[in-house]
Amino acid sequence: MKTRRLIAFTMAIAMTALAGCSTTAPTQTQAPASASSEAAPQASTGNASAGFDGSVTFGVVAPITGTNKMVGEYVVNGAKLALKDINAAGGINGKELKLVFEDEVDNQQASVNAMVKIMNYPDVVSFFGSTYSANCIAASPNVLEKKIPMFAGGSSANIPKKGNPYVWQDRMTDDQSGVLLAKAATENLKIKNPAILYSTESFGTGLRDQTINALKALGIVVPEKNQYGFVNDEKNFAPMISQIQNSDVDGLIAIGNQMPAAVICQQIDAAGLTIPMIGSSSWASAVCRQNAGASANGWYAVADWTVEVSTDEGKTFAKEYKDTYNADSDMPAVAVYDSIMLFKKACEIAKTTADKEAINNALKEIKDYKGAMSTYTYSENHCFSTSQFLTVNKDGLATMVGTVKTR
Numbered sequence: 139m140k141t142r143r144l145i146a147f148t149m150a151i152a153m154t155a156l157a158g159c160s161t162t163a164p165t166q167t168q169a170p171a172s173a174s175s176e177a178a179p180q181a182s183t184g185n186a187s188a189g190f191d192g193s194v195t196f197g198v199v200a201p202i203t204g205t206n207k208m209v210g211e212y213v214v215n216g217a218k219l220a221l222k223d224i225n226a227a228g229g230i231n232g233k234e235l236k237l238v239f240e241d242e243v244d245n246q247q248a249s250v251n252a253m254v255k256i257m258n259y260p261d262v263v264s265f266f267g268s269t270y271s272a273n274c275i276a277a278s279p280n281v282l283e284k285k286i287p288m289f290a291g292g293s294s295a296n297i298p299k300k301g302n303p304y305v306w307q308d309r310m311t312d313d314q315s316g317v318l319l320a321k322a323a324t325e326n327l328k329i330k331n332p333a334i335l336y337s338t339e340s341f342g343t344g345l346r347d348q349t350i351n352a353l354k355a356l357g358i359v360v361p362e363k364n365q366y367g368f369v370n371d372e373k374n375f376a377p378m379i380s381q382i383q384n385s386d387v388d389g390l391i392a393i394g395n396q397m398p399a400a401v402i403c404q405q406i407d408a409a410g411l412t413i414p415m416i417g418s419s420s421w422a423s424a425v426c427r428q429n430a431g432a433s434a435n436g437w438y439a440v441a442d443w444t445v446e447v448s449t450d451e452g453k454t455f456a457k458e459y460k461d462t463y464n465a466d467s468d469m470p471a472v473a474v475y476d477s478i479m480l481f482k483k484a485c486e487i488a489k490t491t492a493d494k495e496a497i498n499n500a501l502k503e504i505k506d507y508k509g510a511m512s513t514y515t516y517s518e519n520h521c522f523s524t525s526q527f528l529t530v531n532k533d534g535l536a537t538m539v540g541t542v543k544t545r
Contacts, residue, residue: 197265204244316348329389
């Protein structure tokens with residue numbers, strides 16, 4: 139597949155593009171260079187826009203084409219919204235924020251290639267990496283080599299285990315999400331003997347292990363016969379659902395990405411399985427709810443994001459996204475938005491928009507920063523998030539049940 143390179147745009151152009159955005163696939167303000175182009179991608183050049191003292195460039199990787207392009211739409215839209223808000227407020231340290239995009243398509247090699255291309259942009263100071271944990275882990279050695287701050291879009295607890303000082307996460311890592319998932323399953327849904335349906339890629343196995351350990355601490359042991367793994371592009375869950383129906387389990391904990399979550403909802407509904415069910419963040423996502431339709435109703439989730447968020451910052455983002463794109467926001471959109479805001483905060487602390495090392499070190503000084511998705515505080519594992527939401531899907535919405543905190 140060809141990689142689409144979206145060229146950075148100035149604030150004036152971006153605001154015009156935002157005003158005309160719809161819920162269709164992301165667009166760009168300039169024609170993309172094709173994958174076969176010999177020209178190196180670069181940010182817009184020329185004189186800084188009026189009122190700005192130069193510019194600073196942030197990179198964004200997203201699945202703009204391929205099977206995950208709906209996720210990519212949220213990433214691109216969230217990044218554009220951050221660009222508009224930051225530049226409308228005077229930029230970063232007086233400099234105009236610019237964005238460059240690369241398409242990670244729908245496979246790991248294309249994703250790593252896209253992240254490497256972003257890192258090779260001459261003006262990129264930091265970037266938002268893949269939404270998928272395994273891809274972030276695969277690109278981690280390149281990030282370490284380039285010594286450029288990357289905000290990983292994935293939530294796997296295996297990301298910080300690499301010990302990469304330049305990789306950061308604004309989403310809560312799975313070792314914390316697993317504790318919250320186990321707690322909600324047992325306390326809210328009263329599940330005592332769960333089955334676990336999980337994706338076998340890094341994110342899924344990591345969260346499975348943490349959830350199982352958390353359940354064990356609560357006195358619940360999940361035997362191997364009640365653990366069902368699936369590959370990320372699985373389309374037929376009927377055999378696993380049948381085994382769950384014919385077992386003695388009294389509830390289901392599901393772990394996976396957005397598109398598998400939608401398929402699982404549909405096939406469980408078709409099979410008539412009616413036990414209590416709770417999923418990872420993907421089950422509260424708009425991607426899952428929109429694709430699964432009524433089949434998503436009744437599913438609980440421990441989620442990074444819901445449009446029914448109760449904080450002032452979250453409400454502001456949810457409304458602005460809705461007003462701008464005529465659609466509800468989703469986790470990938472708020473994750474990239476808050477990542478760019480954390481980058482801005484680090485630049486302000488470091489008093490530079492050019493020194494990557496200083497900006498990276500400044501991220502360690504962030505404390506109690508109120509973002510749209512969470513209140514962010516530096517932690518040694520390079521994860522900033524301190525809370526998640528408990529939601530239940532009802533009438534097409536991920537209705538907020540409460541907020542759960544880790545620190």
